[in-house]
Amino acid sequence: MKVLLVDDEEELVTALAERLSFRGIDADWSTSGNEALKLARAHTYDVAVLDIKMPNISGIDLKKRLEKMRPDMKYIFLTGHGSEEDFRAGSAEASQYLVKPLDIEVLIETMREVVEP
Amino acid sequence: MRSADWRAIAREEIRFFGDVSAAISHEINNRMAVINEKAGLLTDLSVMMAQGREIDVDRFEVQSKKIVDQVRLAKETIRNLNRFAHSVDVEHTRIEAAELIEFVVALYARKAATAEATLCLFESPESVTISSNPFFLEILIGRSIDIALSHVDEARTVTIGVAAAKEGITVKLRGLAGLTEPIEYPEEHQEVPALLECLGARYRSEPEGAALLLEIPDKERMSQGRTA
Numbered sequence: 312m313k314v315l316l317v318d319d320e321e322e323l324v325t326a327l328a329e330r331l332s333f334r335g336i337d338a339d340w341s342t343s344g345n346e347a348l349k350l351a352r353a354h355t356y357d358v359a360v361l362d363i364k365m366p367n368i369s370g371i372d373l374k375k376r377l378e379k380m381r382p383d384m385k386y387i388f389l390t391g392h393g394s395e396e397d398f399r400a401g402s403a404e405a406s407q408y409l410v411k412p413l414d415i416e417v418l419i420e421t422m423r424e425v426v427e428p
Numbered sequence: 429m430r431s432a433d434w435r436a437i438a439r440e441e442i443r444f445f446g447d448v449s450a451a452i453s454h455e456i457n458n459r460m461a462v463i464n465e466k467a468g469l470l471t472d473l474s475v476m477m478a479q480g481r482e483i484d485v486d487r488f489e490v491q492s493k494k495i496v497d498q499v500r501l502a503k504e505t506i507r508n509l510n511r512f513a514h515s516v517d518v519e520h521t522r523i524e525a526a527e528l529i530e531f532v533v534a535l536y537a538r539k540a541a542t543a544e545a546t547l548c549l550f551e552s553p554e555s556v557t558i559s560s561n562p563f564f565l566e567i568l569i570g571r572s573i574d575i576a577l578s579h580v581d582e583a584r585t586v587t588i589g590v591a592a593a594k595e596g597i598t599v600k601l602r603g604l605a606g607l608t609e610p611i612e613y614p615e616e617h618q619e620v621p622a623l624l625e626c627l628g629a630r631y632r633s634e635p636e637g638a639a640l641l642l643e644i645p646d647k648e649r650m651s652q653g654r655t656a
């Protein structure tokens with residue numbers, strides 16, 4: 312499984328990518344929407360894990376742009392709080408929606424569910 | 429002031445308290461999320477080491493230091509939250525204006541980043557104080573930043589400074605484009621005029637629309653002037 316992680320917190324996304332690699336999952340990461348679009352243009356991913364609230368572009372808008380480029384890619388949204396507003400937006404736009412801080416085993420299980428339903 | 433205006437101010441107080449609390453809780457949660465991942469990484473490295481994998485021991489020290497950094501950032505945020513919560517303790521006091529602005533700018537850092545902008549402080553060469561309601565001033569400075577962020581120019585940097593004026597202080601927010609009078613408030617901040625009226629404050633823009641000026645009278649100085 313190849314994963315694209317996008318979150319503006321570099322310390323979070325780099326640690327997460329490394330922990331996924333220890334579990335045999337190939338993860339690229341970016342801290343901005345533009346970088347994520349460049350990566351998606353150059354590589355194929357099974358699933359993108361996107362933070363909902365980022366500077367420059369929201370995870371929901373980024374998903375819309377990624378979808379045009381990679382229609383088969385699946386999506387999981389991350390949010391800080393799981394507010395009602397985020398939940399409505401996230402559950403309407405993505406297969407899954409997880410609240411930070413993450414449990415890496417739950418993230419992996421969720422990624423498998425969306426990639427191989 | 430009419431009771432409707434006081435109700436508008438009360439609504440704005442609660443809304444501002446909510447806005448700032450939401451931003452701060454988001455920031456604290458981000459620090460916790462990073463600490464959670466770093467702690468998980470340390471556990472992973474320990475398990476791998478116990479299984480006989482060769483792991484550079486410096487990696488443990490590097491990650492531990494990063495956790496300490498995150499704790500320091502979270503502590504700073506919590507200190508700001510505590511100070512903000514105590515803003516309502518005193519209704520009227522003499523305030524060091526530059527220091528209050530610096531505090532509101534710290535509260536707005538994430539909001540500015542989300543708007544792809546940076547907030548910078550323009551240091552005043554002299555101490556500028558004002559006798560006023562500290563919480564009302566925080567709201568007005570915060571809402572001024574909101575207006576500035578919706579008019580920020582291509583350089584995406586809002587510079588904020590304060591100067592003494594004849595009747596009080598003038599807070600100046602520069603780096604804007606196309607700001608016109610009367611100043612239009614974002615839809616969610618329609619109660620701001622009632623707060624301006626309560627403090628006897630007003631907004632102006634510079635002729636080219638590149639700066640927003642918030643003029644706030646010092647009520648103590650004005651009443652002294654009237655009795656002199």
